Amino acid sequence: MEDYGVVVTGVSGRMGQMLARQVVAHERLHLCGALERTGHPWVGQDLGLAMGGAALGVMVSDDPLEAFARAHAVIDFTVPAATVAFAELAAQARVVHVIGTTGLSDDDLHKIALAARHSVVVRAGNMSLGVNLLTTVTRQVAAALDADWDIEIVEAHHNQKVDAPSGTALMLGEAAAEGRGVALADVSDRGRDGITGARKRGDIGFHAIRGGDIVGEHEVIFAAAGERIVLKHIASDRTLFARGALKAVLWGQGKGPGEYDMLDVLGLK
Ligand SMILES: NC(=O)C1=CN([C@@H]2O[C@H](COP(=O)(O)OP(=O)(O)OC[C@H]3O[C@@H](n4cnc5c(N)ncnc54)[C@H](OP(=O)(O)O)[C@@H]3O)[C@@H](O)[C@H]2O)C=CC1
Numbered sequence: 623m624e625d626y627g628v629v630v631t632g633v634s635g636r637m638g639q640m641l642a643r644q645v646v647a648h649e650r651l652h653l654c655g656a657l658e659r660t661g662h663p664w665v666g667q668d669l670g671l672a673m674g675g676a677a678l679g680v681m682v683s684d685d686p687l688e689a690f691a692r693a694h695a696v697i698d699f700t701v702p703a704a705t706v707a708f709a710e711l712a713a714q715a716r717v718v719h720v721i722g723t724t725g726l727s728d729d730d731l732h733k734i735a736l737a738a739r740h741s742v743v744v745r746a747g748n749m750s751l752g753v754n755l756l757t758t759v760t761r762q763v764a765a766a767l768d769a770d771w772d773i774e775i776v777e778a779h780h781n782q783k784v785d786a787p788s789g790t791a792l793m794l795g796e797a798a799a800e801g802r803g804v805a806l807a808d809v810s811d812r813g814r815d816g817i818t819g820a821r822k823r824g825d826i827g828f829h830a831i832r833g834g835d836i837v838g839e840h841e842v843i844f845a846a847a848g849e850r851i852v853l854k855h856i857a858s859d860r861t862l863f864a865r866g867a868l869k870a871v872l873w874g875q876g877k878g879p880g881e882y883d884m885l886d887v888l889g890l891k
């Protein structure tokens with residue numbers, strides 16, 4: 623069986639380190655590059671030693687183009703500005719770009735879509751099987767219920783998370799809006815505060831909790847008079863996101879250029 627070379631970006635990050643370890647341990651993948659931003663103290667060091675373990679023979683670099691030229695795929699869980707730049711370079715190198723980064727603006731998404739004309743991009747705000755299944759269930763439940771059922775999405779994450787609502791919450795919101803046959807942008811109500819007035823019928827509310835080391839928890843609440851349906855996913859270990867990203871690397875090999883998501887990868891469409 624063919625073996626594929628993978629570059630991990632943001633390799634010193636919470637997800638970056640997890641991804642690098644999982645790629646190294648994978649039987650069909652090898653780590654052919656590890657990237658950090660220019661000026662990061664890990665640049666120029668052996669990744670294994672930088673992570674506090676044994677040497678891996680992979681030096682941390684700040685040169686994405688050189689790294690992508692040697693790779694089959696790039697796994698990218700970083701920040702929006704870096705991800706947009708990596709998308710352009712991945713398109714030039716024609717490598718599969720697996721994007722886990724969240725907090726992307728409409729303009730960022732547009733640039734990624736342009737890059738996906740030339741490369742395979744697999745992007746999801748959450749790479750876990752459970753959350754992706756939850757989006758399909760959310761879509762179905764929202765389609766079955768009318769606007770007498772208020773939809774609220776509550777997410778909880780660790781205290782270092784920089785974006786809100788989470789990418790997962792937005793995926794769930796999109797799924798609920800699709801189920802209802804409305805555009806999320808028209809009904810989204812984020813983080814109420816002050817004299818807000820009564821809830822608007824048909825709105826989808828978003829609320830973000832930040833604290834400690836919470837890996838990621840998401841609740842979709844359908845609340846009506848006298849009853850409530852609560853759908854919940856709890857991530858207690860980041861390896862599940864990394865496992866999804868590695869699946870996407872393998873799935874993307876040999877696919878035609880375009881933008882895909884984890885529902886494609888997991889066969890849930
Ligand atoms: N889709 C999914 O399943 C999941 C998505 N995520 C998302 O992944 C992203 C990263 O999360 P997390 O690992 O917790 O965050 P971290 O802050 O721990 O990691 C981000 C890493 O990216 C690095 N970085 C920033 N700019 C660049 C650049 N130009 N080139 C290379 N590296 C760069 C940062 O370096 P420095 O700190 O020095 O700036 C840091 O090491 C977030 O958007 C998060 O929401 C997280 C988990 C699951």
Ligand SMILES: O=C(O)C1=N[C@H](C(=O)O)C[C@H](O)C1
Nearest residue numbers: 724747748783788789790838
């Ligand atoms: O930043 C995180 O940690 C996570 N981010 C993703 C998101 O924004 O939904 C996925 C997961 O919940 C962890």
